[in-house]
Amino acid sequence: MEKSLTPHGHEAVHPPTTTGEDHRKVLMWLFLASDVLFFGSLIATFVAYAQRVPHTPLHEVFNIPITSWSAFVLLMSSVTMALAVWSAHSGKMGLMRIYLLATVLLGVHFLADQGYEFYHFTLDGFTPRVNPVGSAFFTLTGFHGAHVTVGVLWLFSLFLASFRGGITPKNAIWVEIAGLYWHFVDVVWIVIFAVVYLIGASFY
Amino acid sequence: MAQRNETMEPTREVHKAGPKTCALVAVVLAVITAIEVGLFPGYPLYTEALRPVLVPLFLLLGAGKFALVASFYMHLKYDTPMFAGIFAFGMTVGASIVISVIQLFRHFHF
Amino acid sequence: MAVSAGTLRRPAEGGLWSTVWEWLTTVDHKRIGLLYFWTVLFWFLLAGVEALILRLQLARPDAGVLTPAVYNQLYTMHGTLMVFLVGTPAASVFANMVLPLMIGARDVAFPRLNALSYWVFLFGGILLNAGWLAGGAFDVGWTGYANMSTRPFTQSIGANFWVMGLIVLGLSTMASAFNFLVTIINMRAPGMTLMRMPLMVWALTVVFILVIFAFPVLTVALIFLWFDRFYGTRFFDVAAGGNVFLWQHLFWVFGHPEVYILILPAFGILSEVIPTFSRKPIFGYSTMVLAMGAIAFLGFSVWAHHMFTTGMGPVGNFAFSLSTMLIAIPTGVKVFNWLATMWGGRIRWRVPMLFAGATVLLFILGGLSGMMHASPPIDSQQQDTYFVVAHFHYVLFGGLVMAMFAGVYYWLPKLTGRLLDEGLGKWHFWLTFIGFNLTFFPMHILGALGMPRRIYTYPAEAGWGGLNLLITIGAYILALGILVFAYNLLRSLRKGEPAGSDPWDGRTLEWSIPSPPPEYNFEEIPVVHGRDAWWEQKRQRRVAPVGGGSNGDPHAPGEGHQPGPGREVIHLPKPSIIPLVLALGLAVAGVGTIYHPAVIALGLAITIGAIVAWAIEPPLQGAVHSKE
Ligand code: HEM
Ligand SMILES: [Cu+2]
Numbered sequence: 001m002e003k004s005l006t007p008h009g010h011e012a013v014h015p016p017t018t019t020g021e022d023h024r025k026v027l028m029w030l031f032l033a034s035d036v037l038f039f040g041s042l043i044a045t046f047v048a049y050a051q052r053v054p055h056t057p058l059h060e061v062f063n064i065p066i067t068s069w070s071a072f073v074l075l076m077s078s079v080t081m082a083l084a085v086w087s088a089h090s091g092k093m094g095l096m097r098i099y100l101l102a103t104v105l106l107g108v109h110f111l112a113d114q115g116y117e118f119y120h121f122t123l124d125g126f127t128p129r130v131n132p133v134g135s136a137f138f139t140l141t142g143f144h145g146a147h148v149t150v151g152v153l154w155l156f157s158l159f160l161a162s163f164r165g166g167i168t169p170k171n172a173i174w175v176e177i178a179g180l181y182w183h184f185v186d187v188v189w190i191v192i193f194a195v196v197y198l199i200g201a202s203f204y
Numbered sequence: 205m206a207q208r209n210e211t212m213e214p215t216r217e218v219h220k221a222g223p224k225t226c227a228l229v230a231v232v233l234a235v236i237t238a239i240e241v242g243l244f245p246g247y248p249l250y251t252e253a254l255r256p257v258l259v260p261l262f263l264l265l266g267a268g269k270f271a272l273v274a275s276f277y278m279h280l281k282y283d284t285p286m287f288a289g290i291f292a293f294g295m296t297v298g299a300s301i302v303i304s305v306i307q308l309f310r311h312f313h314f
Numbered sequence: 315m316a317v318s319a320g321t322l323r324r325p326a327e328g329g330l331w332s333t334v335w336e337w338l339t340t341v342d343h344k345r346i347g348l349l350y351f352w353t354v355l356f357w358f359l360l361a362g363v364e365a366l367i368l369r370l371q372l373a374r375p376d377a378g379v380l381t382p383a384v385y386n387q388l389y390t391m392h393g394t395l396m397v398f399l400v401g402t403p404a405a406s407v408f409a410n411m412v413l414p415l416m417i418g419a420r421d422v423a424f425p426r427l428n429a430l431s432y433w434v435f436l437f438g439g440i441l442l443n444a445g446w447l448a449g450g451a452f453d454v455g456w457t458g459y460a461n462m463s464t465r466p467f468t469q470s471i472g473a474n475f476w477v478m479g480l481i482v483l484g485l486s487t488m489a490s491a492f493n494f495l496v497t498i499i500n501m502r503a504p505g506m507t508l509m510r511m512p513l514m515v516w517a518l519t520v521v522f523i524l525v526i527f528a529f530p531v532l533t534v535a536l537i538f539l540w541f542d543r544f545y546g547t548r549f550f551d552v553a554a555g556g557n558v559f560l561w562q563h564l565f566w567v568f569g570h571p572e573v574y575i576l577i578l579p580a581f582g583i584l585s586e587v588i589p590t591f592s593r594k595p596i597f598g599y600s601t602m603v604l605a606m607g608a609i610a611f612l613g614f615s616v617w618a619h620h621m622f623t624t625g626m627g628p629v630g631n632f633a634f635s636l637s638t639m640l641i642a643i644p645t646g647v648k649v650f651n652w653l654a655t656m657w658g659g660r661i662r663w664r665v666p667m668l669f670a671g672a673t674v675l676l677f678i679l680g681g682l683s684g685m686m687h688a689s690p691p692i693d694s695q696q697q698d699t700y701f702v703v704a705h706f707h708y709v710l711f712g713g714l715v716m717a718m719f720a721g722v723y724y725w726l727p728k729l730t731g732r733l734l735d736e737g738l739g740k741w742h743f744w745l746t747f748i749g750f751n752l753t754f755f756p757m758h759i760l761g762a763l764g765m766p767r768r769i770y771t772y773p774a775e776a777g778w779g780g781l782n783l784l785i786t787i788g789a790y791i792l793a794l795g796i797l798v799f800a801y802n803l804l805r806s807l808r809k810g811e812p813a814g815s816d817p818w819d820g821r822t823l824e825w826s827i828p829s830p831p832p833e834y835n836f837e838e839i840p841v842v843h844g845r846d847a848w849w850e851q852k853r854q855r856r857v858a859p860v861g862g863g864s865n866g867d868p869h870a871p872g873e874g875h876q877p878g879p880g881r882e883v884i885h886l887p888k889p890s891i892i893p894l895v896l897a898l899g900l901a902v903a904g905v906g907t908i909y910h911p912a913v914i915a916l917g918l919a920i921t922i923g924a925i926v927a928w929a930i931e932p933p934l935q936g937a938v939h940s941k942e
Binding site for chain 1: 423560
């Protein structure tokens with residue numbers, strides 16, 4: 001049998017769980033639900049300030065075409081991620097690697113876009129230090145970027161582990177929970193894109 | 205070693221969100237995104253008449269994408285309701301707090 | 315091969331160093347529970363000493379014991395410690411000590427994560443307090459109101475340690491909460507349905523739910539403050555358009571759920587101790603569960619009652635006043651149920667029950683004063699006076715700490731195998747109870763007279779001198795009670811009467827196994843057929859508790875503990891030093907944010923290294939207990 005990540009055949013010795021679900025998957029869902037409040041507080045702060053505080057006009061600094069493209073890129077990375085999870089469960093390891101790598105590359109693309117965007121915003125005088133809205137914007141999108149970075153590293157390490165036999169259908173759960181995390185980061189961006197970019201630049 | 209596990213026995217999860225579903229959802233997601241961007245002031249779908257409903261429209265479209273990703277890609281549609289419940293609890297508490305804080309700052313505190 | 319049952323007190327095989335190493339690498343929830351317990355006790359004593367110094371200063375008008383600057387640091391750190399290093403971890407203390415035992419589990423879902431939570435808690439606590447050594451502690455109150463806490467108004471380095479310490483502590487609290495929630499969801503013994511769980515488990519469930527949704531909000535507020543102080547962002551910079559109410563909202567969105575995080579473990583303890591010593595099942599089990607569920611939801615809807623005087627307008631004040639009064643209903647339901655449980659019961663007034671009974675009494679008083687400031691017009695008189703100080707000490711000391719004493723007398727013997735002394739316990743109880751009321755009751759009056767909170771002194775003409783002296787005397791009586799407790803604890807470790815497996819004729823599963831329990835807790839995973847599972851089992855099968863009666867030797871594994879034929883193979887989690895290293899990395903990075911980026915890099919390097927090692931290290935060790 002393939003060597004799993006846990007030499008003792010981790011799954012085998014654990015008594016079945018009460019709900020029948022894997023501990024790690026339950027943990028991930030709890031974490032994601034909790035992270036909603038983290039991003040919620042950041043978004044609330046941004047909107048609370050954007051609606052009242054004098055600040056840099058957002059429609060002048062935001063570059064909607066570029067952000068739309070990177071939002072699309074991240075959305076498509078969710079598609080490849082979902083396919084990676086499906087491949088892992090189907091036992092198609094080769095395919096899974098391709099999709100994992102595609103997800104990683106799309107994620108890196110998104111991060112590069114964000115770097116580009118941040119750079120140009122600061123050139124235009126929109127910085128974390130200029131006013132509370134700038135602080136809120138960079139903190140919110142920055143923490144989102146940090147989440148993406150963690151996801152990229154995680155998925156890439158799964159990609160590498162798959163060559164050493166670390167990923168088998170038996171522990172496809174690793175791909176699945178990394179996938180949950182990745183999709184969550186994507187849905188957070190869906191909200192940020194709508195609220196911060198589209199609504200923000202339409203009205204402020 | 206790598207060769208040996210190229211194809212292996214599938215798990216019981218395999219019926220969840222296969223390539224067909226994934227692709228279909230992807231198309232819908234892309235279309236909604238195109239509509240969102242199109243509605244942005246100055247872009248083809250936008251008219252001045254839409255301005256008063258622009259906020260709810262963007263929120264609605266965003267929520268649609270959110271729901272699609274959560275139910276299909278995150279398997280909430282297939283998995284035990286427990287996961288949906290956990291997530292829904294967080295979303296409910298989160299959304300109510302976000303909305304209250306925004307409203308409080310809109311009407312008071314300045 | 316079988317391991318001896320008394321793992322918690324097993325004499326070290328390889329001398330002192332190997333004992334120390336065992337504790338540093340432990341992933342056993344019972345040991346981690348003891349580590350938490352001693353650490354929390356230490357912070358409790360430190361915060362208590364801080365309070366005693368404060369009281370010396372306030373004993374007389376115009377006293378000069380402390381400078382105003384030191385006074386501010388002392389009350390700030392006293393409050394911060396009591397809330398974040400005593401009250402908040404109370405859930406982790408008791409969850410580690412007994413939660414897996416109560417649900418019939420062999421350990422928690424993620425033993426290494428559990429160890430990580432503890433070590434992060436330890437280092438976070440040290441970080442939080444480090445300001446004292448680095449040149450002065452934080453001094454704007456445990457609520458850390460911005461912009462008072464931003465750099466232009468508070469230059470002290472203690473503020474930096476406070477912010478970093480709380481961020482790090484939040485990580486520990488959340489990690490612990492995730493871990494126990496998964497444990498509760500996924501590791502209950504067969505037959506232990508949700509509505510059969512002991513109420514302590516329910517209470518902790520609600521605490522952990524509140525933690526995972528409330529702490530992220532605090533973390534965000536702290537991050538804003540951190541960025542403002544360190545990197546020049548302008549969240550709370552009023553000149554740039556920042557708004558100080560942002561901090562207040564985020565802080566209290568966290569803060570009110572936090573008070574339930576603090577009090578619910580106490581509710582859980584009461585709901586176990588009272589039925590056991592009244593020899594009756596709890597009255598109204600399902601309403602108790604429902605009440606806690608309501609608290610979990612409503613707890614997030616009342617935060618702005620801490621902000622009635624900030625100009626939220628009549629609508630805002632009305633809404634938050636209403637929700638605050640609503641949340642008192644489920645709380646009241648619980649009080650009635652405890653009283654109904656005692657009603658007609660054959661109550662044994664042992665020490666845990668004394669503390670539990672007193673808790674109910676004191677909590678009623680604290681709840682009533684809470685109800686009073688739920689009304690905005692009344693609150694605008696009481697806000698920032700000693701009346702509020704009286705309120706929260708009645709709920710926090712009278713409610714939480716008194717209940718924790720009950721819990722310690724009740725459950726600590728399960729882990730140490732030795733009872734605390736009953737006579738000393740009564741001294742502890744009466745000194746504490748009398749001292750407490752002498753200390754905190756007069757504060758209601760002082761508050762009504764208008765004495766503001768957080769002041770370092772007051773003029774003689776105010777006429778507050780007499781009551782303040784009384785309060786200080788009460789505080790020292792209270793302190794005497796705590797000293798007796800500390801002595802009782804230490805004494806019990808060596809000379810305590812052996813507890814036996816079931817010293818109180820308990821109702822729940824933890825009393826079905828020896829004290830201290832074997833590493834793997836349950837020889838065989840129990841099957842549960844109803845509430846009060848162990849009472850049921852005792853009644854129906856008339857089984858004697860394993861490990862002997864109350865006179866049994868706690869070191870001797872009981873009859874039922876020799877692995878017999880047909881026993882299952884138990885794989886125990888493998889001890890690991892990685893959690894400690896990872897926690898250290900986080901703490902070093904935290905210190906780095908205050909001093910130098912190079913130190914951040916070092917801390918992160920340690921952290922990342924530890925994460926990689928964690929992923930590679932096998933989590934389980936071989937079978938310890940197999941068929942022979
Ligand atoms: C019947 C239930 C309760 C009600 C209606 C209530 C209500 C209130 C209100 C309205 C305030 C704000 C007073 C002011 O600052 O002017 C307050 C303060 C406070 N409450 Fe309660 N409370 C209740 C229970 C609790 C519990 C169970 C705890 C903790 C275990 C608690 C801890 C606190 C603390 C620490 C403060 C002071 C916060 C500060 O430093 O400003 N309360 N309470
Ligand atoms: Cu409150």
